Amino acid sequence: MSDIFSTKKRSDIMSKISGKETKPEILVRKYLFANGLRYRKNVKSLPGSPDIVLPKYKTVIFVNGCFWHGHKGCKRSKLPETNKAFWENKIKATQERDKLKISQLRELNWKVIEIWQCEINSKKLRDKKLGNILFEIKNNILT
Numbered sequence: 113m114s115d116i117f118s119t120k121k122r123s124d125i126m127s128k129i130s131g132k133e134t135k136p137e138i139l140v141r142k143y144l145f146a147n148g149l150r151y152r153k154n155v156k157s158l159p160g161s162p163d164i165v166l167p168k169y170k171t172v173i174f175v176n177g178c179f180w181h182g183h184k185g186c187k188r189s190k191l192p193e194t195n196k197a198f199w200e201n202k203i204k205a206t207q208e209r210d211k212l213k214i215s216q217l218r219e220l221n222w223k224v225i226e227i228w229q230c231e232i233n234s235k236k237l238r239d240k241k242l243g244n245i246l247f248e249i250k251n252n253i254l255t
């Protein structure tokens with residue numbers, strides 16, 4: 113199966129998807145706020161400029177697009193057949209950056225939560241996933 117989009121077009125689509133204020137992030141923030149958690153967003157002074165920072169709980173949250181961050185085993189992370197090597201390299205580089213920022217944050221004693229887009233792309237999934245996260249944050253049982 114070949115990609116229906118040219119590389120240029122695909123690149124445009126993907127860059128739009130990976131924008132700073134992606135919708136899934138906003139949904140997560142709204143949920144946390146509605147449940148009494150206060151956060152800062154895109155904190156540049158921390159490794160990887162975490163999407164959501166909860167200073168009180170010393171916890172950061174990243175909301176990852178499945179394609180862009182290469183969610184393992186997820187059908188949304190399937191690479192287009194055209195220019196496969198290009199995407200593979202690009203996504204591999206993103207994964208390396210993700211790994212590095214997480215280890216740097218943990219060294220600074222931050223707890224790190226990663227949420228994948230596919231885990232929150234329906235209301236039902238979102239309520240379940242975010243409910244669990246909220247519980248873990250409030251009960252301080254994150255590792």
Ligand SMILES: [Zn+2]
Nearest residue numbers: 178183186230
């Ligand atoms: Zn996924």
